[in-house]
Amino acid sequence: MKYAHIVGWGKGVPQRVMTNNDLRALVDTSDEWIRERTGIGSRHVAGEGESTCTLATDAAMRALEVAGISPSQIDLIIVATATPDYAFPSTASLVQDALGADRAGAYDLSAACSGFVYALSMGTDVIRAGSANTVLVIGAETLSRVVNWKDRNTCVLFGDGAGAVVLSGSDQPGGVLSSILRSDGSGGDLLIIPGGGSAQPTTADTLERNDHTIRMNGREVYKFATRVMDRTVRELLHKVGWTVEQIDLFVPHQANIRIIESAAKSLGLPMEKVFTNLEHYGNTSAASIPIAIAEAAEQGRLRPNDKVVMIGFGAGLTWAAAAVTWGQPKLVSRSQRTAQRLRYNVTSVRSRLLRSLRRIEGKVFGGRSED
Numbered sequence: 001m002k003y004a005h006i007v008g009w010g011k012g013v014p015q016r017v018m019t020n021n022d023l024r025a026l027v028d029t030s031d032e033w034i035r036e037r038t039g040i041g042s043r044h045v046a047g048e049g050e051s052t053c054t055l056a057t058d059a060a061m062r063a064l065e066v067a068g069i070s071p072s073q074i075d076l077i078i079v080a081t082a083t084p085d086y087a088f089p090s091t092a093s094l095v096q097d098a099l100g101a102d103r104a105g106a107y108d109l110s111a112a113c114s115g116f117v118y119a120l121s122m123g124t125d126v127i128r129a130g131s132a133n134t135v136l137v138i139g140a141e142t143l144s145r146v147v148n149w150k151d152r153n154t155c156v157l158f159g160d161g162a163g164a165v166v167l168s169g170s171d172q173p174g175g176v177l178s179s180i181l182r183s184d185g186s187g188g189d190l191l192i193i194p195g196g197g198s199a200q201p202t203t204a205d206t207l208e209r210n211d212h213t214i215r216m217n218g219r220e221v222y223k224f225a226t227r228v229m230d231r232t233v234r235e236l237l238h239k240v241g242w243t244v245e246q247i248d249l250f251v252p253h254q255a256n257i258r259i260i261e262s263a264a265k266s267l268g269l270p271m272e273k274v275f276t277n278l279e280h281y282g283n284t285s286a287a288s289i290p291i292a293i294a295e296a297a298e299q300g301r302l303r304p305n306d307k308v309v310m311i312g313f314g315a316g317l318t319w320a321a322a323a324v325t326w327g328q329p330k331l332v333s334r335s336q337r338t339a340q341r342l343r344y345n346v347t348s349v350r351s352r353l354l355r356s357l358r359r360i361e362g363k364v365f366g367g368r369s370e371d
């Protein structure tokens with residue numbers, strides 16, 4: 001049986017940053033309230049020409065560069081997102097095209113804030129089953145496009161961004177060892193975008209009611225999150241035979257610092273072993289865990305053979321956890337790395353040019369131009 005190792009990681013976030021003070025121009029709020037109740041200080045917000053696909057592609061290109069893998073080596077691309085560019089085609093197919101991953105299958109996975117851990121688990125299983133050897137797993141969101149900027153209960157919480165990992169099959173034991181995927185659909189109405197789907201297609205009335213934006217019962221979601229985190233992590237540890245003390249890094253979904261601190265406390269995990277970055281990104285849903293992983297790796301907080309536990313929770317309701325032994329990236333020669341960097345630069349310029357072209361087409365023709 002093959003093991004699925006994480007051999008590459010990367011993030012892609014919009015340049016534009018919106019601070020808590022910036023939000024005061026939109027809703028009745030304060031930096032103090034947002035920091036105290038959530039731990040968030042600022043968030044990145046997508047600008048013109050940016051979308052879930054462009055952020056996902058940026059994150060993917062960085063992850064491929066770290067892994068020293070070319071796009072044509074990818075067998076499968078899974079994009080976990082609740083904010084796809086379109087209902088169809090899938091964002092994963094758009095990313096596949098932007099990368100030039102000409103041998104890859106591609107699909108989107110919808111499990112809201114738990115989506116990345118679900119996708120990591122699915123990617124691992126196809127590698128274990130022998131159907132694929134290299135899988136690109138991405139969590140990407142542009143939540144700024146689906147928040148109601150007049151609702152202070154939600155608009156202060158979310159941010160945009162993407163994180164990606166490359167999973168590679170190996171005979172060497174380790175990598176993604178085990179996962180737990182759960183759902184309780186009876187809580188679906190606690191966190192929902194009610195309009196725009198087949199149940200309630202977009203009409204002038206749904207737009208008027210802002211049904212195309214996020215509705216959340218914050219208190220109930222808070223209670224659900226604190227309830228499931230402790231017991232799910234303990235169940236996962238039991239499955240892989242680890243103790244809480246053996247966890248080297250805990251990477252929880254970055255929704256609220258109070259939820260994270262409460263889970264760490266009930267698990268008996270010191271905060272030094274908990275990775276948090278929500279102060280700078282807010283809640284980026286499916287992107288929060290892979291962005292955190294990329295940053296932890298960049299900051300040297302992940303060493304080979306470290307025991308890592310990730311847990312996501314959110315709309316569905318869904319929750320999911322994974323236990324990972326941190327892998328060693330493949331040793332890539334200097335010339336391979338240079339070639340990879342060149343490829344990255346060319347792909348990056350290509351996708352920027354395409355984005356500009358689409359913008360110009362949109363302005364000149366009000367849609368796609370004729371060839």
Ligand code: UT7
Pocket residue numbers: 028029030033034037038113152153154156217218219221222225255256259283285313314315
């Ligand atoms: O990723 C998906 C998972 N989502 C989550 O994990 C979110 C979980 N929930 C939470 O993180 C918290 O419930 C929130 C951060 C959303 C809210 O914190 P809270 O401590 O539960 O506040 P609350 O909803 O109970 O509201 C307390 C007060 C209310 O005023 P009154 O009714 O007490 O007068 C709100 O109207 O705070 C008010 N409030 C605000 N005040 C200033 C709500 N939002 C704001 C705001 N600025 N942005």
